[in-house]
Amino acid sequence: MHKRLQINEMIGEYRVTGFLGEGGMGAVYSAVHEKLGRPAAVKVLCTPSQDESFKTRFFNEARLQAGLHHPNIATLYDFREENDQFFIFMELVDGESLDDLVARRAFTIDETLNIFASICEAIRYIHKNGVVHRDIKAQNVKMTAAGIAKLLDFGIAKDGASHGLTQTGGVIGTPTYLSPEQLEGKPATPQADIWALGVLLYEMLTGRPPFEGDTLGGLVLKITRAEFIPPERANPAVPRAVAAIVGKCLKKDLGSRYRSAGELLEAIRRAAGTRQTEATLVSRETPFARSNEPNFSPLTIAAGNAVEETYRPAGKPFPAGLIAGIGAATVFLLIAIAGGVFLLRSGTDQAPVSAAANTPGGAPRGSMKVKVDVDEGRAQVIRAGEALGSTPLDIDANPGDDLNLTLRREGYQDKNVNIQVTNGKKVFTFSMKAK
DSSP states (O other): OOOOOOTTOEETTEEEEEEEEEETTEEEEEEEETTTOOEEEEEEEOSOTTOHHHHHHHHHHHHHHHTOOOTTBOOEEEEEEETTEEEEEEEOOOEEEHHHHHHHSOOBHHHHHHHHHHHHHHHHHHHHTTOOOOOOOGGGEEEETTSOEEEOOOOTTOOSOSTTOEEETTEEEOGGGOOHHHHTTOOOOHHHHHHHHHHHHHHHHHSSOSOOOSSHHHHHHHHHHTOOOOHHHHOTTSOHHHHHHHHHHTOSSGGGSOSSHHHHHHHHHHHHHTSOSSOOBOOSSTTTSOTTSOOEEEEEEEETTEEEEEEEETTSOOOHHHHTTSOSSSOEEEEEETTEEEEEETTSOOOOBOTTTTSGGGOOTTOEEEEEEESSSOOEEEETTEEEEESSEEEEEOTTOEEEEEEEOTTBOOEEEEEEOOSSOOEEEEOOOBO
């Protein structure tokens, strides 16, 4: 067990200023370096210092991590042993964990690829410096207020007996992210980090891990067999090229995975480069549309030699060019006359349907919800001097609208934003700068 630190208690040159959280490996506190005035996160580990093998590994790997300097890695400032306790002093990252963000909000495919690419860059860097992370997971990635991904917690002090961790033949890690070879008791290699990156990408794309089980034994069985629902089936918005990247990361055979984080990064960049400018929404709700938006069902259209998946509102008629061959029993024709839209059904009399008919409050056909959010905390949303509410906030809009908004949060500079509404992106997340 670790000793609970008190506010204003001194640990070396650092004064404790607050409590941030607690887990199986110990607790994390906020602190400040008394001479430098630099804020820091202090992790207190619960592993007893009498374990000499742990002590040796702790100091060896802490020295390695202290030498890593990368914009997507939280900097390790210091480490020490004091009164039979181990302490790690790291950069205090002011932001929200990727785990919380994935659970709370929807990402576009482009956002997912951009964030994941920066994580891959960090892993490529540490691998080149001879370090294997061993604990890549969404909880160990934070998004800063400026929208930068920061990799945390290099697993330098895992003792295998902590909550949420498992140890098989000396292998330590978070079960959901462990590779098949690790479960067999083999040492963690860069390919084990590639596997964990594949698990992380799957989560970002679908909102759920690829491997799940009611028991630890059931989970281990699925991982060792590399059995998972393909991401494009879990979320049809996932492009085939991106799904293929996930599949290659999660190959049971090490030789079939990406040879390095650099190779994986290049694959991500190629996939991002072929993406359309307008992002495709990744939704967490079956069938991948918000509950206050129309449901969508898949429609496959052949385009030359390529096959492209698109989506149409479920239960609504196909465009006229696609319904001509449906059959004579029920034929719909869309005819534009004098600016109005008439819906004619063969064999029946049908009255004209105006653009505003059958929509709540007479809203125009095609109205939608746009979600405005900030990547940390909550902000007030203001339009034309009127407060609309706090983030995350849904705003009624139509494709083609320009939303001029002001985001206001205590202790932060007001942020003026302009959102150009399209049929594609529906979630807009902004960063705010502290005063």
